[in-house]
Amino acid sequence: MHLRHLFSPRLRGSLLLGSLLVASSFSTLAAEDMLRKAVGKGAYEMAWSQQENALWLATSQSRKLDKGGVVYRLDPVTLEITQAIHNDLKPFGATINAATQTLWFGNTINSAVTAIDAKTGDVKGRLVLDARKRTEEVRPLQPRELVADAATNTIYISGVGKESAIWVVDGETIKLKTTIENTGKMSTGLALDSKAQRLYTTNADGEFITIDTASNKILSRKKLLDDGKEHFFINLSLDTAGHRAFITDSKATEVLVVDTRNGNILAKIAAPASLAVLFNPTRN
Numbered sequence: 001m002h003l004r005h006l007f008s009p010r011l012r013g014s015l016l017l018g019s020l021l022v023a024s025s026f027s028t029l030a031a032e033d034m035l036r037k038a039v040g041k042g043a044y045e046m047a048w049s050q051q052e053n054a055l056w057l058a059t060s061q062s063r064k065l066d067k068g069g070v071v072y073r074l075d076p077v078t079l080e081i082t083q084a085i086h087n088d089l090k091p092f093g094a095t096i097n098a099a100t101q102t103l104w105f106g107n108t109i110n111s112a113v114t115a116i117d118a119k120t121g122d123v124k125g126r127l128v129l130d131a132r133k134r135t136e137e138v139r140p141l142q143p144r145e146l147v148a149d150a151a152t153n154t155i156y157i158s159g160v161g162k163e164s165a166i167w168v169v170d171g172e173t174i175k176l177k178t179t180i181e182n183t184g185k186m187s188t189g190l191a192l193d194s195k196a197q198r199l200y201t202t203n204a205d206g207e208f209i210t211i212d213t214a215s216n217k218i219l220s221r222k223k224l225l226d227d228g229k230e231h232f233f234i235n236l237s238l239d240t241a242g243h244r245a246f247i248t249d250s251k252a253t254e255v256l257v258v259d260t261r262n263g264n265i266l267a268k269i270a271a272p273a274s275l276a277v278l279f280n281p282t283r284n
Contacts, residue, residue, distance in 0.1 A: 233249055
């Protein structure tokens, strides 16, 4: 599979954001309400801050016409744009450290990550994660998913490639602390259980991998399905209280529910072949 497939938004024109995604957090919207708003071209991922009452959207803009990209700050209820933060590098993946109110965006094409102050919109710093020059033989790893551990101010970033890795970045210094290697082919999915000190990732080898964040070592890896079919577990979302991981498969019409303690499949939920999943603990 080409990396371009992973990092290209399905909507080529203006993004239509559904506020149902965040409606459960706001009493002003009923669960059945849906609001759509044209925002920007090349929309990829979002990060939400309860403290700032804001939603940030990473957009790569036009591939041909725009050198960089734009991060839009939106009102999470109306989806109106309240700020536009222009970047010289295109932003794709997004997360926020709620404790430091720092936004983190993966610059996939440049194998870098950018930190932005959520209050001011100022760039706090940038780190090149894979400095190798791209050639016919060399393919630098590309950042895809990002998660922030507010307890330790650590940012985890999946580096996608033929043999993937996870970068561990110090959120204070914006420097690389270590690299967790050998996370499999196209290891895209990334989710964190901070209290349990566990990081989980999934890949195109059909594996569910558990990492100890205290040592940054892989504790276990399990092939979830042995049915002779191709599987690409591209994203996951955690129910930390219930020890469950919800895992999307871009090669199958189902979402797997996996026990994070042992990697056993608890259930299969019928769904279209999908890229992303989000668990709502309030509504279970």
